[in-house]
Amino acid sequence: MEKMSTVKTQAPFRADHVGSFLRPERLKNARLQKQNGDISAEQLRSIEDEEITKLVEKQKEVGLQGVTDGEFRRGWWHYDFLAGLDGVELFDTESGIQFNGVETSAHGIRIIGKIDFTNHPMIDDYKFLHSVAGDHLAKFTIPSPNMLFFREESDLSPYTTEEELFDDLIAAYKKAIQAFYDAGCRYLQLDDTSWSLFFSEESQQLIKARGHETEALAQLFARGINESIADKPEDLVITMHICRGNFKSTYVGTGGYENASETIFGGLNVDGLFLEFDDERSGGFEPLRHVKRDDLQLVLGLITSKFGELENPENVKARIKEASEYVGLDQICLSPQCGFASTEEGNLLTEEQQWDKIRHVVQIAEDVWK
Secondary structure (H helix, E strand, O other), X not given: OOOOOOOOOXXXXXXXXXXXXXXXXXXXXXXXXXXXXXXXXXXXXXXXXXXXXXXXXXXXXXXXXXXXXXXXOOOEOOHHHHOOOEEEEEEEOOOOOEOOOOEOOOEEEEEEEEEEXXXXXXXXXXHHXXXXXXXXXXXXXXXXXXXXXXXXXXXXOOOOOHHHHHHHHHHHHHHHHHHHHHOOOOEEEEEEOHHHHHOOHHHHHHHHHOOOOHHHHHHHHHHHHXXXXXXXXXXXXXXXXXXXXXXXXXXXXXXXOHHHHHHXXXXXXXXXXXXXXXXXXXXXXXXXXXXXXXXXXXXXXXXXXXXXXXXXXXXXXXXXXHHOOOOOHHXXXXXXXXXXXXXXXXXXOOHHHHHHHHHXXXXXXXXXXX
């Protein structure tokens, strides 16, 4: 396995991470106090600012080149952003999302009008992260436009077809990407669970149950990504994290990438892909044979964020070597397979274990690419 330098000046980095971190108890308590009316929105934001500042410093301390705000201001990785779009609202549902043996809190999103991006609160969230990142690259995470397909109420409201809806959704994302860029963002990530629909026969039945054909839906999702980022500035790096679900250390999707591999690895115009490869549910590296571009960075999620036990570093290095049989080692990076807290509840590990995981990523990357 040919050695490459650990030092990488452009994102994604050799040692990277998906974005979310466990919420500190102080922050969880403050959110409850705000919910109960004991503190104001301004007081909560001040506490969030302080906790994000500490989080950024911790990310620097453990050796990361890119830093996030941990999604500390959010309850959900996707709903908070999507509900900030014009024409979309958050509402209470009768039940939550069913994961493997556990159910989320009962919330959902629905379309109530024409979709647009005008005055979104997360632009200010990014500006704060940017202000405390210092000489490190501030990375911001938002859900993929495809995530609006997974709304709890499928009524199209002012639209007649999903394709028509996607026209406005893509236009809104173009505005969002430019707004983040204008605020200083140079590293933006689209988080996306939609691709896991294609990974197993069971999930493909869900596609048909909603009246769609698998190939046509894959092309719609690819269009959602590619057209949204088509006008991005040249110095803005946009990556995508493909997720199978992450709630309290459980999951939703199973199956490898094979069924959608030609579209994912050969048909998406992102700069990098964060890929889950932490257990047998993710399949092997064979689908990487469909990678067509030598500038596409593949961030292998070989370290699980779901549990605290550290992986054998030699096994991780062996898997990196295996992946390098399909793409060059210079196209590979390493990260946990997902964030540590896709919702504010967080995964079932301690903050100390979380940071041990990040240090593990950094150390293995230094060994492989030294």
